[in-house]
Amino acid sequence: MVNVAIYPPNSLILADLIERKGHTPLALQKEVRKKVKDPEIDSPPMNITEEDPIKGLKYAAIEVPSGVRGRMSLIGPIIDEADAAIIVDDAPFGFGCVGCARTNELATFLLRNKGMPILEIEYPSSRDETLDMVNKINDFLDSLDKEDS
Numbered sequence: 001m002v003n004v005a006i007y008p009p010n011s012l013i014l015a016d017l018i019e020r021k022g023h024t025p026l027a028l029q030k031e032v033r034k035k036v037k038d039p040e041i042d043s044p045p046m047n048i049t050e051e052d053p054i055k056g057l058k059y060a061a062i063e064v065p066s067g068v069r070g071r072m073s074l075i076g077p078i079i080d081e082a083d084a085a086i087i088v089d090d091a092p093f094g095f096g097c098v099g100c101a102r103t104n105e106l107a108t109f110l111l112r113n114k115g116m117p118i119l120e121i122e123y124p125s126s127r128d129e130t131l132d133m134v135n136k137i138n139d140f141l142d143s144l145d146k147e148d149s
Contacts, residue, residue, distance in 0.1 A: 001022060001023055001024060002023045002024070002083045002084050002144045002145075003023070003024045003026055003081050003082055003083045003084070004018045004023050004024065004025055004026060004082065004083070004084045004085065004086060004141070004144070005026045005078050005079055005081075005082035005084070005085040005086075005111060006018065006025055006026065006027055006085070006086050007085065007086070007087040007088065007104075007107060007108060007111060008088065008091055008095060008097055008098060008104075009026075009027060009028035009075055009078060009098065009107070010027060010028040010029060010097070010098070011027070011088070011091070011095055012027075012029075013095065014027075014086055014088065014137070015027045015029075017134065017137050017138070017141070018086070018141060021138065021141040021142070021145075022145075023084075023141060023144065026078040026081055026082055027078075028074060028075065028078070028098075031074045031075075031077065031078065032074065035074075052070065052073045053066070053069055053070065053073065055072075055073040055076065055077075056068075056069030056070055056071075056072045056073035056076070057069060058072075058076060059072040059073075059075075059076040059079075059106065059110065060072050060106060064102070064106075065102065067100055067103070068100060068102050068103050068106065071098060071100055071103040072103065072106065072107070075098070075103065075107050076110075079107065079110050079111055079114065082111070082114065082116060083116060083117075083144075084116050084117040084118065084119075084140075084144050085111045085114075085116060085117075085118045085119070086118070086119045086120075086121075086137060086140065087108055087111060087112075087118060087119070087120045087121070088121055088122075088123050088133075089120065089121070089122050089123065090122055090123045091123040092123065095123065117140070117143070117144060117147065119136065119137065119140040121133055121136055121137075
């Protein structure tokens with residue numbers, strides 16, 4: 001079983017495909033869930049602790065906008081934990097969205113430079129391309145099983 005980071009990090013479709021192949025999807029929803037269920041958080045929907053901006057500094061400099069650091073405080077640990085990654089480029093908002101182009105650039109940069117297996121594919125625009133995308137993802141996940149053994 002391999003920990004697979006997904007990008008966009010909140011794509012339920014990618015998370016489902018990864019789980020069906022027996023791997024662990026590292027998705028933003030799980031990180032957010034920890035925040036929502038944490039008794040130390042006093043005021044949802046803020047869901048931020050004093051440590052969160054500090055965690056974000058590990059991934060982005062102080063000069064970077066605070067929104068990027070805040071998002072990276074959630075996305076960064078996903079990248080750290082990842083053994084592999086699937087990145088879908090040019091995905092529409094409905095497929096999964098971080099809502100910040102700078103965070104997208106930073107997170108994909110960190111994923112690409114981690115030195116792990118990565119599948120990077122374009123978002124499909126037709127039925128045939130969709131089937132091809134799913135097949136590429138399944139083949140990639142199957143290859144992780146072989147590398148893991």
